[in-house]
Amino acid sequence: MAGFGVGLLVGLTGVGGGALMTPLLILLFGIHPASAVGTDLLYAAVTKTAGSLVHGFNRTVDWRVVRRLATGSVPTTVLTMAALSYGDLNSATARDLISAVLTIALFATALILIFREKIVARYAARVGNLPPQRIAALTVGVGAALGVLVTISSVGAGAIGVTALILLYPRLPTARIVGSDIAHAVPLTLVAGIGHWLLGSVDLNVLASLLVGSVPGILIGSFAAARIPETALRLVLAATLIVVATKLSFGLYQTASTNMSVTDIGVRGAPKATTRH
Numbered sequence: 001m002a003g004f005g006v007g008l009l010v011g012l013t014g015v016g017g018g019a020l021m022t023p024l025l026i027l028l029f030g031i032h033p034a035s036a037v038g039t040d041l042l043y044a045a046v047t048k049t050a051g052s053l054v055h056g057f058n059r060t061v062d063w064r065v066v067r068r069l070a071t072g073s074v075p076t077t078v079l080t081m082a083a084l085s086y087g088d089l090n091s092a093t094a095r096d097l098i099s100a101v102l103t104i105a106l107f108a109t110a111l112i113l114i115f116r117e118k119i120v121a122r123y124a125a126r127v128g129n130l131p132p133q134r135i136a137a138l139t140v141g142v143g144a145a146l147g148v149l150v151t152i153s154s155v156g157a158g159a160i161g162v163t164a165l166i167l168l169y170p171r172l173p174t175a176r177i178v179g180s181d182i183a184h185a186v187p188l189t190l191v192a193g194i195g196h197w198l199l200g201s202v203d204l205n206v207l208a209s210l211l212v213g214s215v216p217g218i219l220i221g222s223f224a225a226a227r228i229p230e231t232a233l234r235l236v237l238a239a240t241l242i243v244v245a246t247k248l249s250f251g252l253y254q255t256a257s258t259n260m261s262v263t264d265i266g267v268r269g270a271p272k273a274t275t276r277h
Contacts, residue, residue, distance in 0.1 A: 003210035007217025033098035034089035038196025045190040055179030072143025081195030105155035106245035113238040
């Protein structure tokens, strides 16, 4: 049912896969954040492969943009996974780190969904008039940033990536921007997902269940997308992400408060040192 619900929203809005699936796995099913991220990354790799095939068939993918994004994202994904491999992904520290990055990414995604039109109207013309070499370098930089963000939180390849491409390529049709973003998400989520799988942070049983539910959800959502106002859908999705991010941040606050209380008790309860004369 979770796969179906998220698939439905992705089909309706084109974003929200990682932004909703990972928090659902953490908050509703109690899955460790590292396993939730790893499972969602492989889930996204499978579903977005199908989407990229459709966009490729319809010639709505700009492979030049995809190459630039992947040039930045794949190396930073590998480096981020290498850094994560040095720690224990099942530890409380890793859980808090992933939850914190996920919370920030959710708030950022929600704000971008709400203010995307204003952001694009203000900055698209200015950014789009930059020299081609500068545009190419900025695209690689966006890919690098997405590589780190998506590897840690599984969030960002949708709303953040699409908005960045709209700013950098204002003359590119929306369909090609969306198709290019989906095509780029395939190597990004696949490399990151395989890395998490090698580190043991993927639940294959949950992954299979999600895929069974998401396929009909995406089909129904895609069919109904033309019948529901896009602005209303984006605002509903943004409100949902804000609620989820607030819930996660509250959980982080409780954990921090508990740790501080335990530390304080330990300090106050420590035996006083005695000095011998």
